[in-house]
Amino acid sequence: MKKKIHIFTVLLITSFIFSCSSDDDLNYQSDFEASQNAWLHFKESSNNSYKYVVSGGSVFTTYG
Numbered sequence: 001m002k003k004k005i006h007i008f009t010v011l012l013i014t015s016f017i018f019s020c021s022s023d024d025d026l027n028y029q030s031d032f033e034a035s036q037n038a039w040l041h042f043k044e045s046s047n048n049s050y051k052y053v054v055s056g057g058s059v060f061t062t063y064g
Contacts, residue, residue, distance in 0.1 A: 043050075
C-alpha cells in the first residue's frame with residue numbers, strides 16, 4: 001500500500017513540474033500589447049470616430 005502511495009505521489013509531483021508555464025507565453029503577451037497599442041493609436045488618430053462597413057450579408061443568414 002505504501003508503495004502505491006509513493007508512486008502516486010511521485011507521479012503527482014512530476015505532473016505539477018511539467019505543467020508549469022514556460023516563458024513562451026510571454027511572447028504572446030508582447031504580441032497582444034503591440035496589437036493593443038496599434039489599436040489605441042488608431043482610435044486616437046481617428047478621434048475615436050470610425051465606421052465598420054460590411055458589404056452584403058446579414059447576421060441572420062449563413063455565408064458561403
